[in-house]
Amino acid sequence: MVGSDGEGIGIKWQKFLKESERTCPKFELGLTFEDKGEFSEAITNYAIKEGKEMKYHKNDKVRCVVKCKHESCPWQVTLRFNKDDKCWRVSVVKDKHDGCVRTQNNSMVNSSIVAKRWKQQIRGNLEWKTNSFLEKVLTDGHYILSKKQAWRALVKAKGEIKHEAEDYFNKIWNYVLEIKRTNPNCTCEVKVSDLKENRKERFLRMYICWEATREGFKHCRKIIDLDGCHLKCKTGGQLLTAVGIDANESLFPIAYAVVEGENKDSWTWFLQFLKKDLKLGPLVQSEYTLMSDKQKGSHTSL
Ligand SMILES: [Zn+2]
Incomplete structure (x- = not known):
């Protein structure tokens, strides 16, 4: 078995922990849950996924027996409390439905x-x-x-x-510190908005150019493609990217930034860091080909 929590005498029990298992659980003998709440959530997710309804036949301090609501169906999972390990473990699995039908009107949905x-x-x-x-x-x-x-x-x-x-x-400053600790030569810049909400700082932009991509770009063709795309999230914003082309004609990411929107100001902010990272001084700029869709400031000159 995998996902061991290492307890027992040489026995390794499988722990219920994967995110995918949570929405689409599969019950097996020995599967271990932290508590009954976790198991109950797994049962509900299973019921929704399979279109079945389940019934708790026993639910006390030491065991929890769940059966298919359809009386003649043999499907059952029993969970038992293990005193030694102080956890809940599947002790019986009859993982086959028979005689019940899939329902769209599931009473277990909440x-x-x-x-x-x-x-x-x-x-x-x-x-x-x-x-x-x-x-x-x-x-x-x-x-x-x-x-x-x-x-x-x-x-x-x-x-x-x-x-x-x-x-x-709230975690962004720790994130920046961690990036700088683990990638000391990476460029990671954050800008907060001048407008404060209830005296609190507001995020405006973040620029990242990893050392590995900056160094790798030295071996790419001297082409830089600038692009921006919308971010699908509540706070909105856009992702600005600088991408190169390597010797295999494949795209090579150089740097990216999350900004409040695509405009001249945000592109200028992005390009000033990019210019510095790639050492694009006036003497070498003519050696590079710059591509952009000329949208809202991406043609801002280097
Ligand atoms: Zn059934």
């Missing part, structure tokens, strides 16, 4: 679990309204939500996404 399952897609589609989300869940997830559940799930997921963005910004 807004919290839907918010968790769909957070990643919602992150990239923040414009989704209740009705479009309902349709998406039905066509891709094959289950029906009530309008209220869909609305709640969207509110929960969007709220979490907003808080995550704030958390990420």
Whole structure:
């Protein structure tokens, strides 16, 4: 077995921990859960994924028996508390349904679990309204939500996404320090906005050019392609990139920046660092070919 937590006498139990397992769990003998909450979430995710409904037959301090709601169906998973390891472990698995049918109207669906399952897609589609989300869940997830559940799930997921963005910004200075500690010759610059919100700093831009790509570019053709694309997230913004072409005619990333938008000011800010990183002084500039789509400032001269 894999994913050992190393306990027991030479026995290595598989721990339930992979993110993919959380939305699409597979129950096996010995699978170990930290607590019953984790198991219960796995059961709900399994029920939603498979379009089945489950029933808790026993749920006490030492065991938890879950069966398929359809009476004649043999599907069952039993979880037992292991005193020695202080964890919950699968002791019985009958992983075959028989006689039950797939249901779209699943009583196990709730807004919290839907918010968790769909957070990643919602992150990239923040414009989704209740009705479009309902349709998406039905066509891709094959289950029906009530309008209220869909609305709640969207509110929960969007709220979490907003808080995550704030958390990420709070960690940005530690991130910069870590980059500089582990890649001392990397260029990593952050600019905060002049406008403060409730006296708090606001993120505006971040530029990164790794030492490896800067050095690698010395062996590339003297072509630099500048481009910008929209970032699909709540805070918006754009990604500016400088890309070269290597000896195999393949794209070679040189530097990139997250900025508030593509305009002359943000491109000038990006290019001043790029120029310095690639040592593009006036004497050598004519040796390089610069390509851009001439959108909103990307043709700003080096
Ligand atoms: Zn069944």
